[in-house]
Each structure stands twice: as structure tokens, then as C-alpha cells.
Amino acid sequence: MNTLIKWEKGLEFKAKGESGFWVPMGPNPIEGKREAVAATPMELLLMSVGGCTAMDVAYILQKKRIEFEDFWVEMGSEKADTHPKVYTSIHMKFVFVGKGLLMKDMEQAVNLSADKYCSAGIMVGKSARITREIEIREK
Amino acid sequence: MNTLIKWEKGLEFKAKGESGFWVPMGPNPIEGKREAVAATPMELLLMSVGGCTAMDVAYILQKKRIEFEDFWVEMGSEKADTHPKVYTSIHMKFVFVGKGLLMKDMEQAVNLSADKYCSAGIMVGKSARITREIEIREK
Numbered sequence: 001m002n003t004l005i006k007w008e009k010g011l012e013f014k015a016k017g018e019s020g021f022w023v024p025m026g027p028n029p030i031e032g033k034r035e036a037v038a039a040t041p042m043e044l045l046l047m048s049v050g051g052c053t054a055m056d057v058a059y060i061l062q063k064k065r066i067e068f069e070d071f072w073v074e075m076g077s078e079k080a081d082t083h084p085k086v087y088t089s090i091h092m093k094f095v096f097v098g099k100g101l102l103m104k105d106m107e108q109a110v111n112l113s114a115d116k117y118c119s120a121g122i123m124v125g126k127s128a129r130i131t132r133e134i135e136i137r138e139k
Numbered sequence: 140m141n142t143l144i145k146w147e148k149g150l151e152f153k154a155k156g157e158s159g160f161w162v163p164m165g166p167n168p169i170e171g172k173r174e175a176v177a178a179t180p181m182e183l184l185l186m187s188v189g190g191c192t193a194m195d196v197a198y199i200l201q202k203k204r205i206e207f208e209d210f211w212v213e214m215g216s217e218k219a220d221t222h223p224k225v226y227t228s229i230h231m232k233f234v235f236v237g238k239g240l241l242m243k244d245m246e247q248a249v250n251l252s253a254d255k256y257c258s259a260g261i262m263v264g265k266s267a268r269i270t271r272e273i274e275i276r277e278k
Contacts, residue, residue, distance in 0.1 A: 003182065003214035005189035007207075011197055013190050017182030019168055019175035025190040027198075029158055036158035041190035043142065043156030044183045045259045050144035051152050051164040051180035058150055059166075068146075075142035084258045119223045120184045126265035 012037055042079075042087075045124065050075050050092060052120040056113035057094065057106075066105055069139055070097035077128070087128040097137045106134050151176055181218075181226075184263065189214050189231060191259040195252035196233065196245075205244055208278055209236035216267070226267040236276045245273050 004016045011027040011034075025044065029036035039047070050073045061068065074093040079085045094110055110132055114121060121130060141157045150166040150173075164183065168175035178186070189212045200207065213232040218224045233249055249271055253260060260269060 002216060003185045003189060005186065005193045005212040005214065007193065007197060007210040010201075011194050013193055013197075015186035015190055017178050017185060019165070019178055019182060021163075021175065021178045023162060023178050023183070023186055024160075025186065025194070026158070027194055036160065039156050039158055039160045039162050041187045041194060041259055043158060044162070044187035044190065045262070046142045046156060047144065047154035047162055047164065048180045048183035048187060050142060051154055051183065054144045054146065054152055055150050055164070055166055055180060058146060058152075062149075071146040073144040075144065077141060079258070083255050084261045086258045086262050116222050119218070119225045120180055122223045123184070123225050123266040124262055127262040 042085075046075055046077060046087070046090065048120040049090065049118070049124050049130075053092065053110070053113045053118040054094075056117045057109045060109040060112060061105070064105065064109075066101070068096050068098040068101060071095065087124065089129045089131070090124070091131045091133075094132065094134045095137065096135070097139050099138060101136045103134065103136060106136060110134060181224075185214055185216060185226070185229065187259040188229065188257070188263050188269075192231065192249070192252045192257040193233075195256045196248045199248040199251060200244070203244065203248075205240070207235050207237040207240060210234070226263065228268045228270070229263070230270045230272075233271065233273045234276065235274070236278050238277060240275045242273065242275060245275060249273060 002018045013025045024038035026038035076091045078089045152164045163177035165177035215230040217228045
């Protein structure tokens with residue numbers, strides 16, 4: 001066993017992976033009259049795709065000694081209307097803030113992650129069309 | 140935009156989805172000499188698959204007024220040896236604790252989630268072979 005999904009109450013769960021950190025999960029607050037109590041499993045799926053590629057990109061840039069002042073990924077997604085409500089498309093906008101950052105370096109890092117390293121993105125990309133764009137902001 | 144992946148420092152990020160809860164993410168503690176600081180993106184992917192189906196199952200059982208005293212899912216997984224290190228297989232063991240629980244009810248709920256409702260599982264199932272087993276424990 002490397003991951004445990006533990007029932008808490010109602011539709012609330014917590015999950016623990018190999019690294020030992022508990023992550024709370026709750027049901028979708030939109031589909032019922034429920035208030036959100038934690039991130040939903042489908043939110044975690046998007047986070048895994050975005051986090052995986054963001055971490056790759058940060059790693060590649062750090063290895064190349066390219067320094068950014070800030071960095072984030074804005075993600076949008078669309079789901080199927082009927083069950084199973086899989087993601088049909090995911091868009092990721094990579095925003096880098098810093099001085100003298102070159103688009104070709106950012107593109108190379110993003111593409112290397114997308115094509116080779118980001119396992120979560122490559123898995124989810126079998127179902128959803130994933131698109132990417134890059135923005136560089138001089139601070 | 141419905142999900143934000145925000146760089147914190149080094150290879151640490153935090154992510155926020157539609158429900159507004161921040162989830163910290165950290166790099167794999169095994170592959171380097173790093174200590175774990177948070178769940179990794181690939182851990183979140185497994186959690187999304189397990190949490191999605193666990194939540195479906197709890198929902199279906201609650202709708203049918205089938206009461207369990209405890210419930211968890213133990214997950215095992217295998218990854219490819221080379222990049223991209225996608226999950227190649229995922230095993231889920233559903234453990235229900237309670238009095239008078241019937242295997243056919245549990246199987247029906249687990250199968251309904253697997254076949255129809257669990258979007259995360261259906262997406263990840265395009266890459267990884269997902270297997271399931273059920274155990275019922277009288278308390």
C-alpha cells in the first residue's frame with residue numbers, strides 16, 4: 001500500500017501518500033447545497049497536472065541558473081456535460097516574472113516537461129486536450 | 140481560470156482550485172536528498188482517483204441507507220521505470236467495517252463508480268490498469 005483514502009464523515013475524506021502528509025478532500029460544493037469543506041478530488045487532479053509541470057519547469061530553470069522572481073500557472077478546464085464528467089480540455093498559462101527572461105528558455109522548459117517529464121500531464125492528456133501558453137512579465 | 144499553481148520557493152508550490160482551498164505540494168523526497176515538505180503532484184493524482192471513487196461509493200451507500208461504521212481505500216501502484224514515469228497499474232482495496240454489510244451491495248457501489256461516475260479514475264484508467272478488491276469486516 002502506498003496511499004490511504006480514509007473516510008471521515010458524510011462525504012468527507014482525507015488521503016495520505018508515501019510522503020506521509022494528509023490531504024483533506026470534500027465533495028463538490030456546486031452540485032448540491034453543500035458548502036465546500038476541502039478541495040475536491042477533481043480539483044486535486046488538475047492540481048497534480050499543474051503542479052507536476054510547474055515543478056519540472058522550476059527544476060529545469062534552476063538547473064540552467066535562470067532566475068525568476070515569481071512564477072505561477074493559471075489553469076482553465078472544461079468538463080463533459082454527462083457522466084463520467086471527465087476533463088475534455090485543460091489550458092495552462094505559465095506566467096514568469098523577472099528581469100531579462102527569454103521566451104526561448106521558458107518554452108524549452110515548458111515543452112520538455114510536457115513531452116517528457118510530467119507524468120501526470122501525459123496521463124491526463126490521454127483524455128483531455130492540453131494547451132499551453134507562456135507570458136513573461138518584467139517586474 | 141479555475142486553478143492556480145503558485146510558486147513558493149525552490150520546488151515548493153501551493154495550488155488552489157474552484158472551492159478556494161490551498162493545497163501545498165512539494166518535490167519527491169525519494170529521488171534526491173530532499174526531505175518531504177508536502178504531498179507530491181503524483182501523490183495527488185492517486186489521491187484524486189481514490190478520493191473520487193471513495194466519495195462516489197459513500198454517496199451511493201448513503202442514498203441506499205446502507206450504514207457502515209468505517210470505510211477506507213488502500214491503494215498500491217506501480218510506475219514506469221523511465222520518463223515519463225506514468226502509473227502503469229493501480230490497485231484499490233475497499234475496506235468496509237460494519238454489521239450485516241452485504242458484498243453484493245458493496246460491489247454494486249464500487250462498480251457503478253468505476254464504470255460511470257468516477258471521472259478521475261476513468262481518465263487515469265486510459266494509462267494505468269486499475270484493479271479493485273473489496274473486504275468487509277464485522278466490527
